[in-house]
Amino acid sequence: MRSGDTIMALSSGTLPAGVAVIRLSGPLVRTALDAVAGGIPRPRHMSLRHIGHSRRLDQGLVAYFPAPNSFTGEDCAELQVHGSSAGVKAILNDLRALGLRLAEAGEFTRRAFENGKLNLVEIEGLGDLLNADTEKQRQQALARFDGGLSREIDQWRDTLLDLRAEIEARLDFSDEGDVSDDLPVSWQAQLEDLEHAIGKALASVDSGRIVREGIRVALAGAPNAGKSSLINALAKSDIAIVSDEAGTTRDVREVPLDIGGQLFILLDLAGLRDTESRAEAEGIRRAEQAIAQSDIVLWLRAPDADDVAKPATHGRVLTVATKADLGPLTGQDLVVSTETGAGLDDVINRLRSLGEDLAGGEPALVSHARDRDALTAALAGLDETKRAFGDWELAAESLRHTSAALERLIGRIDAERVLDRLFASFCIGK
Incomplete structure (x- = not known):
């Protein structure tokens, strides 16, 4: 995948069909719309246009989504045209002549990740949603894609920041009179509540997998x-x-x-x-x-x-x-x-x-092997923190390990290890 290119793909499935959706993303989207659609339509509104560069190829609906308020975070557009194999091929050839290239599998979604529009757990939810065959699979995938797990992880990370701040204050300002050697009474309760919440999520992995x-x-x-x-x-x-x-x-x-x-x-x-x-x-x-x-x-x-x-x-x-x-x-x-x-x-x-x-009752938000590994590592970090209680340097390092496990889960760090495998499972045009 090459960043900076403008990509295009047929996103609507096998041809022939009643309607074909051609998707565009990248810096040349406005240029392409000027050339093949007679101008740039009003953002986020469908406009009926003749499609074609030097000659009329079709007639269809055109939508424009300017950056950063688009799926990928880049300028994006969709051309909804008749689902003719010959017509779609001709339109793609016109776009290729303008400097666009065909997207690779999952490239639209990868750009959404790289531009901060989706994190890894949300992308996995999107992949599960595309592959859902049953109602419960749809519900579970949509809850993950909509950010249900991301919001829980954000809450856990905020708690970890509070816990680390108290410990690191004692490391950095141990000689200041206004910093007590003892942690606040609520600190231990926060740690135990966090451990309980992550443990509960880990216990639901099997039901989510099922x-x-x-x-x-x-x-x-x-x-x-x-x-x-x-x-x-x-x-x-x-x-x-x-x-x-x-x-x-x-x-x-x-x-x-x-x-x-x-x-x-x-x-x-x-x-x-x-x-x-x-x-x-x-x-x-x-x-x-x-x-x-x-x-x-x-x-x-x-x-x-x-x-x-x-x-x-x-x-x-x-x-x-x-x-x-x-x-x-x-x-x-x-x-x-x-x-x-x-x-x-x-x-x-x-x-x-x-x-x-x-x-179980409500769809579990955790269902992947990555979820199990990350949550297990996070709990191990919290257990290390309890065992290192009193040794502030070791306790702070253990809390950093817990934070790192959650960061890896959402793709804030070490994301490259899973990106190629993850996006390869996506269809072209997604």
Whole structure:
């Protein structure tokens, strides 16, 4: 990415389409609008213009957003034109002739970061919002993008500044009579409140991750226990191969399912048994690994399938009696028949209930591995501060470590390490 260039991109998706949005940002935006749109429209108002430099290429709406009050902080513009592949190509060629270049992936958003319009956690929220498939993912991503986490971090940083000011005053002015050797009574309470707030946020990372990545539900059991039939019935699609031949499923198949606005990832797994087939044995190994890492395990039992021992898992386990039309099984949490459809609603309702429990009530603002690392480091800094209490130099240094962890989270320091990876996941024109 080269700063100082004026960039352009089609931001509205695949052509042909009803409308195409061409986005511009950089110092040549005003020049480009003069040339291809017959002048600069009134800021932040749509204006109907003929589009084209030396010849008319199209007609569309033009909007101009002057710096610094734009998405990137630079002069920006949008051309809303007809979504013709030939028309868009011709307009981009006109703009290229004026000195603009095509933007790289995520370059608009990176410029917004570099110009102080967004910080890293807000950018991650924007990325999550663009990728959201369910209502809860949308709510969580929007809360992060809107600055919910940024405001909490700002409050924590303000508290840290107050705590550090008291300690560093005793370092810098220890010989002044008006600076007491003892810290104010409220200092310790502020430290403990801050530790509690950051600890609470850290504890919500898992629930935030579950909303963002989805709840992993393993359908497990012996061969022919009805795993593939149940996953097809829940997904209302013939996704998995159903056969009465044992060992048909040999890999982990993931099926996304939206239940009550929460994303569930259903895992169709190989049946568990002893086998001499190397291919099936590998499928069973992968199944056991998926079960161990799942948030929920539906342990399936059927009247015509042998019982096998349940593998270890940290997830919630529900025992499901399948093929209820063939005969009853007792002592199960749920009973279903994919032939008649009986009990399927009960499975959906139980998954919804468990999902609400795992994901929590309000959307968590922290959900990324970076969040966990930064908050863990911040808490470690506060713990060092308490252990260094009385040694003002060590205590001040520990508080600086806590501040640095939060600064890294929002991208105030050490941002370059994550920028390339972060913006590479964005689409062109964003």
